[in-house]
Amino acid sequence: MEGFRALPSIDRFLQSDPGRALAEVHGRARVVSTLRTELSRARGEIRAGGDGVALAREIDGRVAAALAAGAVPGLRPVLNLSGTVLHTNLGRALLADEAIAAACAAMAHPLALEFDLDDGGRGRRDDHVAGLLRELTGAEDALVVNNNAAAVLLALNTFGQGREAVVSRGELIEIGGAFRMPEIMERAGTRLVEVGTTNRTHARDYQAALGPDTGLLLKVHTSNYRIEGFTADVPAPELAAIARGAGVPLLNDLGSGSLLDLSAFGLRREPTVREAVAEGADLVTFSGDKLLGGAQAGFIVGRRALVEAIDRNPLRRALRLDKIRLAALEATLRLYRDPDRLAQRVPTLRLLARPRDDIAAQAARLAPQVEALLSAHGYTVAVCDCDSQVGSGALPVDTIASTGLRITGAGGDAPDRLAACLRALPVPVIGRIRDGALLLDLRCLDDDESLLSTLAELPAP
Incomplete structure (x- = not known):
């Protein structure tokens, strides 16, 4: 019973400095609902032998993390490096x-x-x-x-x-x-x-x-x-x-x-x-x-x-x-x-008409910088030729010569693991897996910094 008593009541949490701060950002009703969920989870852990005092100290952080995760919109921008310019699942055309x-x-x-x-x-x-x-x-x-x-x-x-x-x-x-x-x-x-x-x-x-x-x-x-x-x-x-x-x-x-x-x-x-x-x-x-x-x-x-x-x-x-x-x-x-x-x-036409030489020069600039960000995770990066496509059912058998970054790592599941990590970033990076590597086609990348700053947010290995 002592472990359960260590957990805060809803009123006590809401009167605390962390509770008031969270209510100011997310609203009282949302904080109360999330707190109830985390308290229920903590009680289950105590029943399984967990330390109630230690769990009580974690409640502030757990509630804050859950609220932050719930506040992330599902419909949010991504970096489309799939090689498909008009990607139906990524919203098709960008507006002028x-x-x-x-x-x-x-x-x-x-x-x-x-x-x-x-x-x-x-x-x-x-x-x-x-x-x-x-x-x-x-x-x-x-x-x-x-x-x-x-x-x-x-x-x-x-x-x-x-x-x-x-x-x-x-x-x-x-x-x-x-x-x-x-x-x-x-x-x-x-x-x-x-x-x-x-x-x-x-x-x-x-x-x-x-x-x-x-x-x-x-x-x-x-x-x-x-x-x-x-x-x-x-x-x-x-x-x-x-x-x-x-x-x-x-x-x-x-x-x-x-x-x-x-x-x-x-x-x-x-x-x-x-x-x-x-x-x-x-x-x-x-x-x-x-x-x-x-x-x-x-x-x-x-x-x-x-x-x-x-x-x-x-x-x-x-x-x-x-x-x-x-x-x-x-x-x-x-x-x-x-x-x-x-x-x-018109962005669609601009991306379709983007010169191959321009994309290749961007790939040459980015390859060493991207490898510096991914090397600690066990990945290597190389410039490669690739083909983009229009997408959304347009010109299905036609491709456009492009250039990308070919990222490889140890293990047969390395491309899938990296792809999952990139999708979990605050700004998800969407590539495609090809021939045992994750390929980032750069045709639709407007500026280098948008990719580099996003990859810099990868959690430490």
Whole structure:
């Protein structure tokens, strides 16, 4: 019993200097809840033979440590050295400074979200980006929803509910997180009609599938995989002509989507949204937070009458964007009016276009400094060539030459142990394990000090 009496009561702890200090930072209720948990744990240790007096002396520190651990946000910045620029699990695109400023202003102030400043009446929130999208894509009209899957769902539901949507078997993609195009079509109330085969689909396949129940033709850009070899598909202009002849719309889902030719950055050419519109698609859907480099969003651009019909769909309200993302997207789209400076102003494009020589020079600088920080833990560091990738389903078979740090240690589990230690840092460092080593690809590392200062916080071995 003596050991239990040594433990402080809740009131006595709260009146102590450490208790008052913790309550000031974390709040009384949180301190009380945490203290109860630690006291219960200490009593269990006393029952198992622990020293109650010694445990009582540790209560202050235990409560403080538990409160500090609980105060660390789960959603916090990391250093993305994985080699994937648009890493879905790490939040995809980084926003441009202009977009960040616009989002902060939207958070801090009232703004004319759905208020027409010209006549004082109610406005349309998508008008803040619709004009820019018309200008940048050549489409008659545009609207925005919360992601591209939502854009496809909304368009399919508007024109295909209770009717048929015709699509090539080779384009029945699975999107990240196991969302499959056939399942999205089912939720939209559309009956899927598959045509062609996995590797070859012809115009006659689409024409044979047309009938009185056809609601639309669907073309899906296979942005997250490639089928190579004995293949055939129907070019978008030819498919658009088939749709026009049948009197149904052609929906072209570009997936990642791009507003400019990526070959300017040394990447393989992808179809642009403007090209898809010019090729005759009645509606084009694409993402805002992938190759475009903006906030998460899904865009629908195309013929005005069709966009207006989508805008009247009751599902539309459930999928709309908030003011913060709209503000960030408007600022991002404005940057595309000045294509000559995009690579400097849009982080996604800047990282994709970063010269290999620049990354290699950074690796040469960092290697000895990183080894000095890790040598006490039994690791050695060497500069190595590696390949980065775009990520998020964009250009899946294309890689970008890069340079990284190859870190090795004793034991077959050395890379996994180090990776776990780096993930536990206040600013977690995310690399990838390859060929028995932990690889830190430096393509997405903006400055040396951010890595060095983070690694300096590794606990002593």
